[in-house]
Amino acid sequence: MSSQRNGVVGLLKTRMGSQNVDSGSLIVLHCIIHQEALCAKTINFQHMTNIFVKAVNFIRSRDLNHRELQQLMADIDAENKEWKCDLAFLVDITNHLSALNLRLQGKDQLINEMFSLIKVFQIKLRLWESQIRNQNPAHFPTLKNHDTSNLQYHKYDDKLAVLREEFSERFGDLKNHSQAIEVFASPSSVDVTAISEDMQIEIIELQCNDELRKKFDDSSVYQFYKKHVLATVYPKLSAHARKFMAVFESTNVCEQLFSKMNRVKNKYRSSFTDEHLESILRIATSPIQPDIDELVSQM
Template sequence: MFTKAESQSEAAVKASFIVAAEIAKSARPFTEGEFVKKCLLKVCDVICPDKKQTLLNVSLRRNTVAARACELATNLQEQLKEKGKDFMAYSLAADESSDTTDTAQLSIFIRGVDTKLSVTEELLGLKSMHGTTTGKEIFEEVSKCLNEMMLPWDKLVGLTTDGAPAMHGQKNGLVGRIREKMWENHAGELTVYHCIIHEEVLCGKALKAEHIMNTVTRVVTFIRAKGLNHRQFQSFLEELGSEYGDVPYHTEVRWLSRGKVLKRCFELREEICLFMESKGKDTTELRDKKFQCELAFLCDIVSHLDALKLQLQGRGLLEPSCASYFVRFSQRFADFEAQKCRFELLSNPFAVDVTSAPTNLQMELIELQCNDTLKSKYDSVGAAQFPQFLPDTLPQLRTQAAQMLSMFGSTYLCEQLFSLMKINKTPHRSRLTDEHLHSVLRISSAQSLTPEFDELASKKRCQVSGLDPGASK
């Protein structure tokens, strides 16, 4: 009887942990736990009334859900710390943003590669900075994170930031201070990247084609802003038998619509001119051949940039492929160009010229390229998975692969975390503490790790009471 009661108590605690995790992931307030419990009890009355007491044992009070969230976050952090002991190499991505109460939040993500060449990509730490955010203070928080997680400096190989002076400064910024710290610890060279998405945006601004976009926006606004003009234009296209029934609307907020608007306007340039002329509008610029050539060029470039933006937004993205973009890209992406040989070693080691490879890798590279079995494996699994099949007899290539696989190409994960932060800490939840905010964001951003619900529940020594058991902290 006692064993059964203990088992039910542990199950109730596990259930409260599971619900708390879902509440955190959905960015809902901790008080939602009580609403969930009411719903469960209503369902229970209809489907399984004999199980009602079991559900009553599940504690979902606000304080309990908040405590569970903190414990879940601690469990994820401990798992990451344990995994970190096996990292051959790791890289960091760091960025800073302010929450709704104007508190600066520094997010630090880690991408580590273990001895099996498996990648772990998780939130290393989120630090609230209530004072200034100088390079020195940011470095101190990053250093504190690494020390808390017992991560050695000599395994740090890469750092990706947004390029702000406090981050990218070679002397007083985060980059300069980390390099100095690594030099003190006799660590290797730090590879630093300015977030590739930020670089791509800067390249896009270098096109100097505002006059084209302004003209197109003015035309589209004339057509779409007034309902009558919009309906008449749609009817006009139908009368002409155009395969396109409308032009999409563009605003600065909807940046992704820019490429679509340009493309449609170029395809409908003749129809648009005829419609504008029917309304007594001057179309001299629209019919100008030079303008149309510039519009065609901008249409293609912006379409490529929009596609690149989408490709760069996500997890697990490593390889930057920008060879087709020529507007200032050679300058902006010089840091990636410097690593070209190392990228090629990872993407296709069988096609690399051995003489161009680093000296310490040449003998192993020759052995690899002469191995038909490994070549067959590379052809079957692809470049992304192949490093996991490198044998222990090629230690230098394994280390090289681990270092390259650990690198971030962008601060996308930081930006994504800040989006989650804005969803969670709203003006209506401005009193959410830093501890609870950090716990919620660690849970909702977790990808490689999952909470150990059974272990967490077994550690609890719950005493089943009549009203609301399982609320022990």
């Protein structure tokens, strides 16, 4: 997607160059959901996960029921305590990462909302790292329910540190736009001295407008810019907002479209024209609910 030559970004820059449009203002971000998934892969417990995956596959292949699985786990003796604690830690951190992933997949999210979720999770990682270092698994309930006496907590501390550093590195491109995102998300409270000079006057005027500040507090960011920030009054801020509202923070929408296209254009519909496919995909992806009765009445 972000290849400088063959990806979408490269094609856009080439097109902008052919139209004599400055491509320097183009916001380039990697898919946030994919970056989060890549960060999750740094939690490496292969010595334990390989055995666990084989065990699960074996159980499924032999149709063992849940009661037999419970008996199998009960038969594991005390010398496997460390292995079980590793598994408990992996379960907990996977649950935390899965919860973040689900929130990132929420519909109609703007870039500032997803950036906020990432920042919050990074703060959580620092907290968990500090607590685990002090042998406090407060936010790891599965691990907490196990016998952690004489447990080497430092290896979990190290795993969390690696994960935190991976988040910081992979979301560096997002952090580079943090100031501009703050202007977009919080124009009524942003520090005027810290922002671009070409928007300072407009931001001051907005912050001194009590009615506009109230409307910002009472509406979503999208509705605020759509209804209340007029391009004739705030041309710089309006253009800034349109740019960040247009950011594709994830490829999730594109992937959903491809999935729908694969379901529509199958081997039994190979004679579809591009025009038919485009029309069907437009209907399949539109949030507008059709009034079937009205459509039938016009036939």
